[in-house]
Amino acid sequence: xxxxTQSSRYLVKRTGEKVFLECVQDMDxxxxxxxxxxPGLGLRLIYFSYDVKMKEKGDIPEGYSVSxxxxxxxxxxxxxxxxxxxxxxxxxxxxYGYQYEQYFGPGTRLTVT
Amino acid sequence: SQQGEEDPQxxxxxxxxxxxxxxxxxxxxxxxxxxRQNSGRGLVHLILIRSNEREKHSGRLRVTLDTSKxxxxxxxxxxxxxxxxxxxxxxDRGGADGLTFGKGTHLIIQP
Numbered sequence: 165x166x167x168x169t170q171s172s173r174y175l176v177k178r179t180g181e182k183v184f185l186e187c188v189q190d191m192d193x194x195x196x197x198x199x200x201x202x203p204g205l206g207l208r209l210i211y212f213s214y215d216v217k218m219k220e221k222g223d224i225p226e227g228y229s230v231s232x233x234x235x236x237x238x239x240x241x242x243x244x245x246x247x248x249x250x251x252x253x254x255x256x257x258x259x260y261g262y263q264y265e266q267y268f269g270p271g272t273r274l275t276v277t
Numbered sequence: 278s279q280q281g282e283e284d285p286q287x288x289x290x291x292x293x294x295x296x297x298x299x300x301x302x303x304x305x306x307x308x309x310x311x312x313r314q315n316s317g318r319g320l321v322h323l324i325l326i327r328s329n330e331r332e333k334h335s336g337r338l339r340v341t342l343d344t345s346k347x348x349x350x351x352x353x354x355x356x357x358x359x360x361x362x363x364x365x366x367x368x369d370r371g372g373a374d375g376l377t378f379g380k381g382t383h384l385i386i387q388p
Contacts, residue, residue, distance in 0.1 A: 209375060209377075252317075254320065265325055266375070268312075268320040273317070
């Protein structure tokens with residue numbers, strides 16, 4: 165079975181802190197994604213990557229950056245956390261190409277105070 | 278931008294009844310996928326239907342796709358309490374930018 169793990173289930177940070185969210189997948193998938201999920205807004209794509217060291221902006225990249233130094237690991241970075249970044253963050257991986265499902269991690273619920 | 282929109286936003290039925298959720302989208306797609314999310318957890322893939330398919334079954338799930346109306350429906354037959362979850366449709370437009378998700382239907386199965 166594909167396994168996607170995220171470094172924390174729950175995280176509480178202070179405004180202005182630098183925050184790292186880690187995601188690791190064990191199926192050698194090329195594509196990896198970061199979403200945030202908010203009530204009433206559904207899932208929105210922040211960034212995605214289709215190869216090591218490659219990254220593309222999604223629909224809401226402002227305030228975030230990403231890093232993909234190894235194929236299995238995709239990190240989301242909040243350079244200076246703000247309260248409006250309080251959210252559920254979901255990572256997903258997918259084999260390269262079309263017509264494939266995405267495999268999601270359990271999510272990280274981040275609270276910025 | 279949001280591509281899929283689920284309808285209804287919330288649905289409550291008795292155990293054993295069938296549950297139907299609908300999804301509408303705006304642009305042409307390669308495939309449409311349905312996911313389930315239990316409270317506070319990650320999403321789990323349920324079924325994928327390609328743009329050239331009209332209907333697909335998987336266990337108690339039946340998905341239809343009408344590309345002329347840009348709509349899809351998910352039917353869960355003989356519902357169980359464990360089916361209580363949020364259900365999302367997601368469209369794949371065929372680019373490298375992944376899926377676009379709707380806001381979901383929250384399904385509650387009353388025992």
